Amino acid sequence: MPVEEFVAGWVSGALGLVLGHPFDTVKVRLQTQSTYRGIIDCMVRTYRRESVLGFFKGMSFPIASIAVVNSVLFGVYSNALLLLTATSHHERRLQPPSYTHVFIAGCTGGFLQAYCLAPFDLIKVRLQNQTEPRARPGSPPPRYRGPVHCAASIFQEEGPRGLFRGAWALTLRDTPTLGIYFVTYEWLCRQSTPDGQNPSSATVLVAGGFAGIASWVTATPLDVVKSRMQMAGLGQREFQGLLDCMVSSARQEGLGVFFRGLTINSARAFPVNAVTFLSYEYLLHAWG
Numbered sequence: 292m293p294v295e296e297f298v299a300g301w302v303s304g305a306l307g308l309v310l311g312h313p314f315d316t317v318k319v320r321l322q323t324q325s326t327y328r329g330i331i332d333c334m335v336r337t338y339r340r341e342s343v344l345g346f347f348k349g350m351s352f353p354i355a356s357i358a359v360v361n362s363v364l365f366g367v368y369s370n371a372l373l374l375l376t377a378t379s380h381h382e383r384r385l386q387p388p389s390y391t392h393v394f395i396a397g398c399t400g401g402f403l404q405a406y407c408l409a410p411f412d413l414i415k416v417r418l419q420n421q422t423e424p425r426a427r428p429g430s431p432p433p434r435y436r437g438p439v440h441c442a443a444s445i446f447q448e449e450g451p452r453g454l455f456r457g458a459w460a461l462t463l464r465d466t467p468t469l470g471i472y473f474v475t476y477e478w479l480c481r482q483s484t485p486d487g488q489n490p491s492s493a494t495v496l497v498a499g500g501f502a503g504i505a506s507w508v509t510a511t512p513l514d515v516v517k518s519r520m521q522m523a524g525l526g527q528r529e530f531q532g533l534l535d536c537m538v539s540s541a542r543q544e545g546l547g548v549f550f551r552g553l554t555i556n557s558a559r560a561f562p563v564n565a566v567t568f569l570s571y572e573y574l575l576h577a578w579g
């Protein structure tokens with residue numbers, strides 16, 4: 292089993308993550324808290340109350356976990372294509388796989404990464420939603436003191452299964468949308484690259500960016516549901532399950548609720564995924 296894809300997936304994912312985390316914090320807050328009037332209001336209030344550090348809350352755990360999550364995604368994707376088409380990454384420029392194979396391999400990568408991602412994503416979302424400024428003498432401490440304390444508290448208060456809160460919504464979000472992600476990327480690369488050649492860096496950047504946008508646009512409704520289910524259990528709203536979360540959110544806030552965070556998600560998706568694909572292709576080429 293080729294391992295380069297796993298390593299390239301890890302490095303490229305980490306670069307994209309640091310770039311996109313501030314946008315991700317604003318998105319999560321818009322999706323789960325109804326107190327903000329929009330993106331700018333959320334950014335201004337976060338900055339005023341928590342300084343620039345507020346945008347980076349909850350980033351340390353994803354950085355640690357991206358090694359597993361992104362390498363599983365890219366590694367499983369590439370190895371699934373190897374199984375389906377009997378071609379390695381380098382051979383695929385001369386013998387491009389069908390879009391059906393790309394979609395199936397992307398869905399497989401998405402499905403498996405969702406299970407690795409679930410507990411890390413839960414902790415990230417819980418920490419991102421803490422709006423308290425950094426601890427000052429006399430001010431009440433935030434509920435979670437950091438990622439390890441957050442994981443331990445969830446384990447104690449909500450049980451081991453609590454760490455997988457929202458995992459089902461996450462799996463439903465990631466399985467088809469990662470198929471869309473890789474199909475969009477492949478399609479855009481093939482449109483602007485002569486047969487048998489490697490796509491240029493500019494093509495990879497644009498195709499990666501639009502692959503990110505296409506996948507996040509389709510992922511946003513289930514992303515909202517996932518974030519809300521992850522925040523349930525904190526003594527706020529409780530849901531009976533995924534369907535209950537969808538129905539009660541739509542009843543109380545209208546159908547528009549499923550598109551919360553769409554703009555910021557798309558704005559974040561372009562640079563994050565442009566950098567992710569560029570570094571992924573670059574590393575595989577360099578090791579080639």
Ligand SMILES: CN(C)C(=N)NCCC[C@H](N)C(=O)O
Nearest residue numbers: 465468472506507510560563
């Ligand atoms: C729609 N979904 C779930 C994705 N496209 N996932 C791939 C993640 C890529 C990058 N780390 C990001 O956060 O955009």
